[in-house]
Amino acid sequence: MHMILCSDSSAVREAVAVCFGNQVDRLTVCDSGMELLAAVRTLEADLVVLDLGTHGLGGLLLVSAVEELAPGLPILAVSASANVDARPVVQKGIPHVVLGAERDGEMQALLAQLTGRRAAALGRRVPMIEALAARTSTQAPK
Numbered sequence: 001m002h003m004i005l006c007s008d009s010s011a012v013r014e015a016v017a018v019c020f021g022n023q024v025d026r027l028t029v030c031d032s033g034m035e036l037l038a039a040v041r042t043l044e045a046d047l048v049v050l051d052l053g054t055h056g057l058g059g060l061l062l063v064s065a066v067e068e069l070a071p072g073l074p075i076l077a078v079s080a081s082a083n084v085d086a087r088p089v090v091q092k093g094i095p096h097v098v099l100g101a102e103r104d105g106e107m108q109a110l111l112a113q114l115t116g117r118r119a120a121a122l123g124r125r126v127p128m129i130e131a132l133a134a135r136t137s138t139q140a141p142k
Helices: 010-023 032-042 058-070 087-091 103-120 128-139
Strands: 002-006 025-031 047-053 077-078 097-098
Touching: 002 032, 002 077, 010 077, 025 032, 032 047, 032 058, 047 058, 058 087, 087 128
Parallel strands: 002 025, 002 047, 047 077, 077 097
Antiparallel strands: none
């Protein structure tokens, strides 16, 4: 799986790397929204992870631009703290997760859901994601 991560925070980059671990075959890291848009325009990716705390272009503007450049490309919004107002992005239908060890299960489930949909739309099988989705769907809710 190729993931594009847009974040200018080393803490967010590390948290995403820990959470996704070996599920990512290729990672493209962008320090700004402009870099993200260039990457989305030129690279074939399976998922965009957008840190809403990244300086520069706003999250809602970036989500709209990514959707315009790469229709159907899954986007996951993340933030390092609950202080970030994610409502505009969530209202647009983009899932949002506050990073933290206690939230890793939620992040894993969203990853499986988003990338599984993308693979199905492209007619590809992603065994690692299918296994993760099966594992997370059989776990009892807390």
